[in-house]
Amino acid sequence: MGRTVISRKDLRRLKIKAEEKGSTAPTPLPEVDKYTSRLLKYIPAEVLVLYLTLDAIIRSSDKISLAGYWAIFILGIFATYLYLWRIEKVQKQLQLLISVGAYCVWVFALGGPFVHLTWYDPIYGGLALPIYTFFIPIIEA
DSSP states (O other): OOSSOOOHHHHHHHHHHHHHHTOSSOOOOOOOOOHHHHHHHHSOHHHHHHHHHHHHHHHTOSSOOHHHHHHHHHHHHHHHHHIIIIISOOOOHHHHHHHHHHHHHHHHHHOGGGGGSTTOOHHHHHHHHHHHHHHGGGSOO
């Protein structure tokens, strides 16, 4: 299973391409991703594991400053985009942006560097995470 979300639009495009080729042996077309499949493809679990590991290391050390927390968060943003684009071969910009947004919402819900902001309250992340996670799979990137 590839990481790119397959939408109805993609399937139509693939059918047209197959018809234009005019091959006698039909190639099997992928299925359109349903809600659950899109949810799994949008959440960058690999980068979240990277973030959680680095966050645990930072918390166990007293040598990392607040700037270090923010650097790890920003590194995760770039890592999400680059990992999905270069390693998983996701070409859809909307899907990449949704995944970067998912990473940010997850870190926000976990606290991350946001806990050092005066306005931050864990309830915000607690509300944002299930709302974002519920609604993003409705979008077919």
